[in-house]
Amino acid sequence: MAEERKTLVLTGASRGIGHATVKRFSREGWRVITCSRQAFAEDCPWPAGPEDHIKVDLSDQEDVGIAVAEIRHRLEANGGRLDALVNNAAISPKLEGGTRMNSIDTPMHMWRDVFQVNFFAPIMLARGLFKELGNAKGSIVNVTSIVGSRVHPFAGTAYATSKAALVALTREMAADFGPHGIRVNAIAPGEIETSILSPGTDKIVEGIPLRRLGQTSEVADTIFFLCSDQSSYVSGSEIHINGGQHV
Numbered sequence: 626m627a628e629e630r631k632t633l634v635l636t637g638a639s640r641g642i643g644h645a646t647v648k649r650f651s652r653e654g655w656r657v658i659t660c661s662r663q664a665f666a667e668d669c670p671w672p673a674g675p676e677d678h679i680k681v682d683l684s685d686q687e688d689v690g691i692a693v694a695e696i697r698h699r700l701e702a703n704g705g706r707l708d709a710l711v712n713n714a715a716i717s718p719k720l721e722g723g724t725r726m727n728s729i730d731t732p733m734h735m736w737r738d739v740f741q742v743n744f745f746a747p748i749m750l751a752r753g754l755f756k757e758l759g760n761a762k763g764s765i766v767n768v769t770s771i772v773g774s775r776v777h778p779f780a781g782t783a784y785a786t787s788k789a790a791l792v793a794l795t796r797e798m799a800a801d802f803g804p805h806g807i808r809v810n811a812i813a814p815g816e817i818e819t820s821i822l823s824p825g826t827d828k829i830v831e832g833i834p835l836r837r838l839g840q841t842s843e844v845a846d847t848i849f850f851l852c853s854d855q856s857s858y859v860s861g862s863e864i865h866i867n868g869g870q871h872v
């Protein structure tokens with residue numbers, strides 16, 4: 626029975642959408658290996674132990690390399706199989722008061738940090754775990770954003786372009802990983818009730834067809850769908866989760 630347990634590697638599990646995702650997969654009986662900057666907190670009420678948490682700073686390439694080696698090592702007990710990788714962690718720097726950082730003023734070092742966390746780390750993880758994902762005929766979900774396809778009043782330009790690049794990467798990886806039985810998809814959330822939102826989001830919500838914010842559990846449900854057999858012929862897609870905002 627233990628051998629049949631599916632495993633997910635999830636970045637950015639400590640808050641928001643990632644937190645809801647870890648709960649969703651755990652409810653379905655999956656083992657979830659979480660990755661974030663903080664070490665496993667011993668007082669964490671979570672039933673999983675430190676063996677299912679990897680402390681990694683995705684903004685540091687070397688650290689990502691070490692984390693990949695560690696994840697592969699921990700998957701050996703699973704017969705070197707990985708059923709899903711969800712690239713969820715991201716950073717979205719803003720100016721004071723949550724305002725948008727534009728393409729004229731954003732410092733280059735910040736631009737590089739955003740791309741390292743939001744774009745290069747997903748490539749490194751997907752390539753580093755390619756063998757294990759192939760062994761399980763697994764699935765990759767990249768968490769993009771509605772701002773990858775339009776200018777947003779609060780989301781910075783470095784963030785927006787990193788998400789646009791991640792959509793393109795999803796397409797490219799679907800082509801390259803598909804022949805190995807690995808599906809690659811993206812989900813693009815709109816305004817989801819988390820700490821990433823800026824003051825003034827209420828105004829945007831007035832224009833969303835469903836007239837409300839999305840909940841993290843609604844995003845987690847779609848991620849789960851894309852990692853389950855229910856979506857076995859879906860690859861190279863980006864699913865909008867935004868209450869119709871993109872129309």
Ligand SMILES: NC(=O)c1ccc[n+]([C@@H]2O[C@H](COP(=O)([O-])OP(=O)(O)OC[C@H]3O[C@@H](n4cnc5c(N)ncnc54)[C@H](OP(=O)(O)O)[C@@H]3O)[C@@H](O)[C@H]2O)c1
Binds near residue numbers: 638641712813816819
């Ligand atoms: N919320 C929304 O409305 C919305 C809309 C569109 C897209 N999204 C996307 O959805 C995803 C999750 O968003 P969220 O709002 O749930 O984010 P969040 O609450 O800001 O959480 C971000 C997560 O990423 C981790 N993280 C950040 N920098 C990291 C680093 N350098 N190394 C390792 N982990 C790092 C954080 O963990 P630690 O701080 O513990 O390291 C945290 O768990 C992101 O990709 C975001 O772009 C969100």
